[in-house]
Amino acid sequence: MFLEAIALSEAEWQAIILSLKIAGSAVGWILVPGIAVAWLLARHEFRGKALLDGLLHLPLVLPPVVVGYLLLLSLGRNGWLGQWLYQGFGFSLPFTWQGAAIAGGVMAFPLLVRAVRLSLEAVDPKLEAAAGTLGANRWRVLFTITLPLAVPGLLTGTVLAFARALSEFGATITFASNIPGETRTLPLALYTLIQTPGKEAAAARLCVLSIVIAMLSLMASEWLARRARQRLQERDR
């Protein structure tokens, strides 16, 4: 009886799987550009740095609906980028799960960059200089010294971004709409249930589910980051 009561329905499973897929893809596509931008901001001085920094933080302070609308304007079939994508590759993003991943990624980008930048700035530049004197070029220094030492921050940033993409609502519903099985993620499914009279119990279930998934990802990140830190600070064996 009890097990049946907490067993997930097909629609719920669908929403969970879809949410994980979209959030995972969102993090996947922003990971490399996010690290690159964070590295640029942490280790370089250049003209327009303040402007870039400001632009990056826009998704944090803009209403998500505005971000979604801007995505629609640029990546929609009539948008400047969307037109090129559609005519060149027959590829259309709005109303698809890929579009939802784009929206989630854009919203999560500043959080990822922030966390990664902080951890990159914490890496001692003297160690990087030492690696240079040992014959390592810039890339080798990045991949053997800077990034490995920034791993705890990288993990935190990734999980933060994942959680942000998972909870994305405004930009997603504006850009990718609310299509069951395609773009109806957990928050959108929850919203739909709230809008439907008599579905309060189902809504509560999704609410609990969201909390469980968020907690799990936070705990996973904490555990991974602690392990990474321990490896860096290992005392005597």
Add this chain to the structure above:
Amino acid sequence: MSEPSLERNHALDCRLQKRLGEFDLDISLAVPASGVTALFGQSGSGKTSLLRLIAGLDRPDAGYVRLGERTLTDVAGRTQVPVHKRQLGIVFQEARLFPHYRVRGNLTYGMPPSARSRFDDLVTLLGIGHLLERLPGTLSGGEARRVAIGRALLTHPRLLLLDEPLTGLDGERKQELLRYLVRLTREIDIPVVYVSHDTAEIATIADHLALVEQGRLTAHGQLDELMMRLDLTDRLGGFDAATRLSAKVVDHDSVYSLTRVALDDGQTLRIPAVDQPPGTPVRLRVGVRDVALAHAMPEGTSYRNGITTTIEAIEASPQEPSANEVRLRFGEQRLRARLTRQACEEMQLTEGKTAVALIRSVAFDSRI
């Protein structure tokens, strides 16, 4: 101006100018192709800035750096070889080991395949064989620096730059690392630049000296020669000024734990035992306050050593009104003594006269 033929004997040749705020660095330096060159000066004199310019970590306003035939920096010719292509082994004040690599990983980080055969020898020479699987966080200060030195040497550099490698170590650790460094610099065949502000350290390890003061090179040459210059006394040791003597081990007296060494003119000294076979060259440091003078070797004295010398110069001590600095010659070598003016006058010491230099055996530090 040095002749082109002379320049070929230089491992490193540089002329560097850089303005750092109020500080103005302008130094020409030639590092001989063999031996240890000490870059010596007070903190803030510009030693480390110079090192960073040579390493390519900073750019000079004007000047050049040449390593043998290769130009590393030339402001006029717009050349600036990046740090990682300079083939310089640099050991920083802090060891700067990579915390996420084990000692072995640190050592091999910049090691080309051609240096692999040197790994075992170097690890033994530096006494770090038992540390290979440890992480840097678990090493003591002296151990970490030995690893850093090994790591730099395993990149097969053409020049080794050591930036105050003993700074921050306590007395015993300092002596230990210094012993390793002395052994190492005898073994390796590349020139070493040793940055320091400690005269005792330099007298132990260096062959040449470049004296840096307020961003300028104020004296440059063989360390033995410079230590003889009375006008540099307050720069090179002051109260603790010293002379260096070269000698060879003759034999050992195991009963009293003494070693007899011969100076180049055949006169001998007794010093506390050194654990080296006969014939080994040793370098002895004699403090100017450890030498007394007599007209002849006295009888019934605790002095174990009396060297017959000729007085070459007598000058008033620049800092001590009661004392004279006396320079003595025997064979090709020279020795300094600091005496009271009173003694000099009573003994009627003058330049050209013969005097016996009395040196206590226990004044020699043979731990290195």
